[in-house]
Amino acid sequence: MSAAAPAKSWGARGVQAAVLxxxxxxxxxxxxxxxVAPGVLAAISALGLLLLxxxxxxxxxxxxxxxxxxxxxLAGILVGPHVLNLVEHQTVEELGALNALxxxxxxxxxxxxxxxxxxxxxxxxxVWAHLLQTFLVxxxxxGAFLALARFIPFLDGMAPVAAVMVALLWGVLATSRSPAxxxxxxxxxxxxxxxxxxxxxxxxxxxxxxxLLLAVTLAVARLGFDPSATLDLxxxxxxxxxxxxxxxxxxxxxxxxxxxxxxxxxxxxxxLLALGLPMSALLKYIHLDPLLSFMVAGFVVxxxxxxxxxxxxxxxxxxxxxxxxxxxxxxxxxxxxLLGRIWPIALGLAGVRMVATxxxxxxxxxxxxxxxxxxxxxxxxxxxxxGLALGLATVIVRAFPEFGDGFRTLxxxxxxxxxxxxxxxxxxxxxxxxxxxxxxxxxxxx
Amino acid sequence: MNAYAIxxxxxxxxxxxxxxxxxxxxxxxxSSGTEFLLVGILLGPLGLGAVTRAALDALSPxxxxxxxxxxxxxxxxLGFADERRVPRGRLTIGFVVGVVAFGACxxxxxFAAPALLPLEPDERLYLALGLGCAxxxxxxxxxxxxxxxxxxxxxxxxxxxxxxxxxxIVPLLGLAVLFAVGPQPEGAVLRGQPLWALALTVGLGVVxxxxxxxxxxxxxxxxxxxxxxxxxGLLAIGLAMxxxxxxxxxxxxxxxxxxxxxxxxxxxxxxxxxxxxxxLxxxxxxxxxxxxxxDGRGLxxxxxxxxLARLAVKASAGALLRRHLGISVTxxxxxxxxxxxxxxxxICVGLTAAARFPGPVGRVILxxxxxAVALGELLGTPLLRRELRLAGEAQGVDTPxxxxxxxxx
Numbered sequence: 001m002s003a004a005a006p007a008k009s010w011g012a013r014g015v016q017a018a019v020l021x022x023x024x025x026x027x028x029x030x031x032x033x034x035x036v037a038p039g040v041l042a043a044i045s046a047l048g049l050l051l052l053x054x055x056x057x058x059x060x061x062x063x064x065x066x067x068x069x070x071x072x073x074l075a076g077i078l079v080g081p082h083v084l085n086l087v088e089h090q091t092v093e094e095l096g097a098l099n100a101l102x103x104x105x106x107x108x109x110x111x112x113x114x115x116x117x118x119x120x121x122x123x124x125x126x127v128w129a130h131l132l133q134t135f136l137v138x139x140x141x142x143g144a145f146l147a148l149a150r151f152i153p154f155l156d157g158m159a160p161v162a163a164v165m166v167a168l169l170w171g172v173l174a175t176s177r178s179p180a181x182x183x184x185x186x187x188x189x190x191x192x193x194x195x196x197x198x199x200x201x202x203x204x205x206x207x208x209x210x211x212l213l214l215a216v217t218l219a220v221a222r223l224g225f226d227p228s229a230t231l232d233l234x235x236x237x238x239x240x241x242x243x244x245x246x247x248x249x250x251x252x253x254x255x256x257x258x259x260x261x262x263x264x265x266x267x268x269x270x271x272l273l274a275l276g277l278p279m280s281a282l283l284k285y286i287h288l289d290p291l292l293s294f295m296v297a298g299f300v301v302x303x304x305x306x307x308x309x310x311x312x313x314x315x316x317x318x319x320x321x322x323x324x325x326x327x328x329x330x331x332x333x334x335x336x337x338l339l340g341r342i343w344p345i346a347l348g349l350a351g352v353r354m355v356a357t358x359x360x361x362x363x364x365x366x367x368x369x370x371x372x373x374x375x376x377x378x379x380x381x382x383x384x385x386x387g388l389a390l391g392l393a394t395v396i397v398r399a400f401p402e403f404g405d406g407f408r409t410l411x412x413x414x415x416x417x418x419x420x421x422x423x424x425x426x427x428x429x430x431x432x433x434x435x436x437x438x439x440x441x442x443x444x445x446x
Numbered sequence: 447m448n449a450y451a452i453x454x455x456x457x458x459x460x461x462x463x464x465x466x467x468x469x470x471x472x473x474x475x476x477s478s479g480t481e482f483l484l485v486g487i488l489l490g491p492l493g494l495g496a497v498t499r500a501a502l503d504a505l506s507p508x509x510x511x512x513x514x515x516x517x518x519x520x521x522x523x524l525g526f527a528d529e530r531r532v533p534r535g536r537l538t539i540g541f542v543v544g545v546v547a548f549g550a551c552x553x554x555x556x557f558a559a560p561a562l563l564p565l566e567p568d569e570r571l572y573l574a575l576g577l578g579c580a581x582x583x584x585x586x587x588x589x590x591x592x593x594x595x596x597x598x599x600x601x602x603x604x605x606x607x608x609x610x611x612x613x614x615i616v617p618l619l620g621l622a623v624l625f626a627v628g629p630q631p632e633g634a635v636l637r638g639q640p641l642w643a644l645a646l647t648v649g650l651g652v653v654x655x656x657x658x659x660x661x662x663x664x665x666x667x668x669x670x671x672x673x674x675x676x677x678x679g680l681l682a683i684g685l686a687m688x689x690x691x692x693x694x695x696x697x698x699x700x701x702x703x704x705x706x707x708x709x710x711x712x713x714x715x716x717x718x719x720x721x722x723x724x725x726l727x728x729x730x731x732x733x734x735x736x737x738x739x740x741d742g743r744g745l746x747x748x749x750x751x752x753x754l755a756r757l758a759v760k761a762s763a764g765a766l767l768r769r770h771l772g773i774s775v776t777x778x779x780x781x782x783x784x785x786x787x788x789x790x791x792x793i794c795v796g797l798t799a800a801a802r803f804p805g806p807v808g809r810v811i812l813x814x815x816x817x818a819v820a821l822g823e824l825l826g827t828p829l830l831r832r833e834l835r836l837a838g839e840a841q842g843v844d845t846p847x848x849x850x851x852x853x854x855x
Contacts, residue, residue: 011664012664015660015661015663015664016664019660022653023657023681026653026685027681027685030685030689033635034634036688040507040508041687042684044684044687045680045681045685045688047677047680047684048676048678048680048681048683048684049681051673051677051680052674052677052678052681054673055670055673055674055677056661267724270461271461274458274461317668317669318672321669321676324673
């Protein structure tokens with residue numbers, strides 16, 4: 001996204017609100033008079049509407065201090081299948097390929113944000129943070145899950161050991177974070193400081209930790225459901241293949257990009273699109289992790305070539321479009337009726353996760369001897385969850401179809417809650433830590 | 447080759463389009479991008495068959511989006527040549543020449559086509575309208591590029607560019623009429639209401655252009671502006687296609703409204719102008735791949751007659767108007783042939799019509815559009831250079847890219 005512009009007048013906000021209303025009315029009118037079957041045609045309109053409505057909503061929520069990501073999500077919810085139904089469920093699914101591309105660009109930018117010297121400096125903090133954020137959050141959330149077991153319908157009649165296994169899987173899901181949400185917010189407010197650096201480093205590297213943790217937990221959980229089963233080591237082999245393969249492909253892609261940036265660098269965005277589209281599809285096809293691959297590629301370009309800043313700048317230029325597409329689609333995906341049905345449990349589980357994240361962050365900062373700002377606000381960027389968590393939930397559901405539907409339902413609801421409150425908390429943290437543009441401006445003015 | 451592979455190939459072509467005009471180095475390629483047309487024909491079903499009809503059909507919506515985007519660019523540039531306002535007199539002359547060319551091509555097709563092609567009664571009118579569109583554009587970008595490669599600078603060069611700027615509206619309005627009178631599916635809201643369809647084509651463009659202009663007035667950041675432009679553009683395309691309207695015509699009107707109502711039109715034109723070649727060249731290649739000559743000799747004859755009509759109108763108009771351009775030099779009587787260049791809008795019309803009318807009507811219109819582009823390259827550009835040379839405005843030396851004027855479609 002572009003550098004922050006001066007605050008807009010109320011007149012400008014009025015124009016934006018009026019245009020949002022006019023656009024939504026126009027599409028609503030056309031949809032009521034000419035229903036159209038889902039397909040590419042509907043996807044084109046939907047993409048246009050999500051882009052326009054997302055951009056406008058993000059500007060309007062700025063008035064109440066919310067981050068742009070919240071605006072994108074709200075726009076997606078508003079025009080999505082559960083409120084105005086201007087973008088139908090199938091159309092949202094059809095925008096998936098575009099979402100994969102958006103995620104690839106986000107991961108590439110995320111990798112390029114990781115600087116080796118900063119990682120070295122923060123190594124001690126990162127190790128403590130990963131240890132506590134992983135195990136404390138996992139255990140606390142799994143404990144809460146078990147405590148709420150009688151309110152969770154799909155645990156009815158389940159053997160105690162099996163219920164513990166489901167709780168552990170739920171705990172693993174809770175340890176995943178949202179790189180997209182963190183990077184989206186960074187693109188909007190361009191913060192600078194230790195909280196920003198630590199959050200980026202933690203969130204990007206947590207992808208690897210979560211994948212490993214899930215593999216171990218899945219293997220153990222199988223034992224809980226089937227006592228006759230033996231520990232299946234092939235799962236670890238598959239994870240090793242996924243991690244090493246993703247890193248290797250990411251390194252190759254990073255080197256290719258570095259060479260290209262050195263030789264020419266012209267039309268970089270077209271090159272990224274031409275590489276990103278087939279790479280995303282290929283990685284999915286050969287069961288590698290696109291997020292990790294693109295992150296490694298960005299990391300290689302940033303730290304082993306001189307083209308890192310150029311790459312970042314080029315991706316940033318597409319920020320308004322990439323993040324709108326990603327989060328507005330996520331908003332449209334949000335199952336509001338479902339959330340309405342199980343909101344007390346979803347809210348309870350999300351609340352426990354948030355508190356556990358906060359406690360783990362404070363404990364890790366104390367042990368690592370971090371500066372006060374990290375001790376106080378280090379947790380704020382770790383609450384968001386989005387696409388990665390949903391992907392993990394799908395893997396769990398596929399591995400255990402016996403409780404899959406219920407697990408999926410609950411996970412969508414809780415991830416939805418975290419998706420909505422996470423960016424707000426991170427922005428609050430950055431503002432209070434004095435790292436956001438607004439905070440810097442205010443302190444400069446003062 | 448599947449649609450996904452073609453999409454990546456198109457991105458590579460878009461890259462090539464951008465790379466063919468490297469900063470500070472000599473430009474490569476033909477003025478109209480005809481070489482990309484040939485690449486498309488070579489790879490398409492008529493050539494090596496690497497790109498199949500099924501794959502082209504799968505990519506068809508994307509093709510229409512790109513073609514409509516070109517129309518938006520043309521609309522946003524209406525009345526401007528190299529950020530210079532085109533004098534009203536020249537706008538009028540260019541527009542009238544475009545209308546006359548449209549009428550001549552349409553009449554020739556209307557009377558000749560039934561004897562040469564097996565057409566349904568209604569198809570005669572559709573084909574005539576489509577061929578009128580195929581014969582009425584003068585591609586400013588192709589002309590400016592062609593002239594600038596010969597270091598063409600001066601009043602005659604400006605006059606050519608101005609005349610070419612004025613007539614984009616003619617084929618796109620023709621396309622709007624073609625879609626309005628064309629067959630609508632059973633139960634469609636606008637079935638049998640061509641005037642309403644035409645009004646909606648224009649109205650939708652005006653509304654979305656006004657919306658975009660209002661938003662860009664209060665938003666100065668460039669990436670947010672891209673979100674607004676892309677969002678409004680895609681929404682307009684989607685709505686127009688849903689209503690069975692000519693999306694390129696709607697986008698053209700949207701661009702013109704934006705041009706008229708935006709506070710900083712120059713900046714917006716600059717932003718949009720940067721996308722011309724990356725979008726245009728893949729579209730040209732796709733158009734080449736879409737070419738279908740199964741209608742044989744009849745197609746060839748109809749296309750030939752239409753191009754002759756275009757040639758005759760341009761030649762006569764040049765001979766009549768050469769003394770009324772208000773410049774110090776008087777061009778030769780053949781100056782009109784220098785206005786033969788066709789480009790993005792003609793191809794956009796051809797692709798859109800081919801998608802809307804999948805039978806002989808669409809095939810012949812697309813073939814005529816592509817033939818007009820090729821003829822413009824073969825005839826228009828050399829004759830334009832000749833006129834400039836005779837007027838003392840060209841040295842016949844290629845110009846570095848940075849000296850080249852900004853492009854519009």
